[in-house]
Amino acid sequence: MKTIGRVLTAMVTPFDDKGEVDYAQAQRLAQALVASGTEGLVVTGTTGESPTLSDQEKLRMYEAVKDAVGDRAFIIAGTTTYNTAESVHLTKEADRVGVDGFLLTVPYYNNPPQEGIYQHFKAIAAAASKPCVLYNVPSRTVRNMEAPTTIRLSQIENIVGVKEASGNYEQISKIIDGAGPGFRVWSGNDSDTLPILAMGGYGIVSVVTHITGLQVRAMVDKFLSGDTEGAAKIHRHLLPLVNALFVVANPIPVKHMLNTIGFNVGKPRLPLVEPDEKTAAQIQETLAKYQVDLPVAVGAR
Secondary structure, eight states: OOOOOOOEEEEOOBBBBTOOBHHHHHHHHHHHHHHTSSSSEESSSSTGGGSSSOOHHHHHHHHHHHHHHHGGGEEEOOOOOOOEEEEHHHHHHHHHOOOOOEEEOOOOOOOOOHHHOOOOOOOOHOOOOSSSEEEEEEHHSSOEEEOHHHHHTSSSEEEEEEEOOSEEEEEEHHHHHSSSSEEEEEEEEEEEHHHHHHHOOEEEEETTTHHHHHHHHHHHHHHHTTTTHHHHHHHHHHHHHHHHHTTSSSSSSHHHHHHHHHHHOOOOOOOOOOOHHHHHHHHHHHHHHHHSOOOGGGGOO
């Protein structure tokens, strides 16, 4: 299996002025993210507004992004919902268009027990020929995927890791200790990246890398080389920007930031909306304090 990198970006989905997916701009954004330190792209995840995209839009996104970056980045498709059968179907279709792996989110709304979560992911992984990364984000799904369930799933050959956004360090530590050989833990929260690396985690699926990808990459590289003080300094520096990215529901702030710096990605789709005037000012005030790593010129249209 291809290796999934340590620094991954949960990529936004650009929309044009009519609210349609802008596939050409998605390609430009994918290339810019790779140029600013990203090793892999999660396409049509939460940050990509997956609940508002049709299956056909998702499949075209996968094709467009894969065509844009080729083998320079690992393309992970967010293919799951709370419906197991539909998730299996979209995963198979995404497999056919050539993505490199899949992000499998804990089912939301129907609130399954732990055995239901296990069987859901087992069924999807069985339909996939590529690596699968689980995604535990109880702030959005209500149901937390507990450590024993994740550890059990780690025994399935093509389930290779988990994006952990629970913020529960004790749970994450248990997963790192108890999971099968080669199973990796990516932080699902930018603010948790350095603490999870310190516990033995592998990397980050990031939102802030849209703006400061090279800086996040430098933080991870410094930590791995033993320069923990240097890594911690970058971590502390980035925290206010990370906090600004979540003052309202993601991806509202990151889309506003991208539009502000001149890399146009359009408005969010309903039911998400642009930030109000006060929130926008707060986001812009914070953004102005940071060096932007994203090559903005390629995003002009």
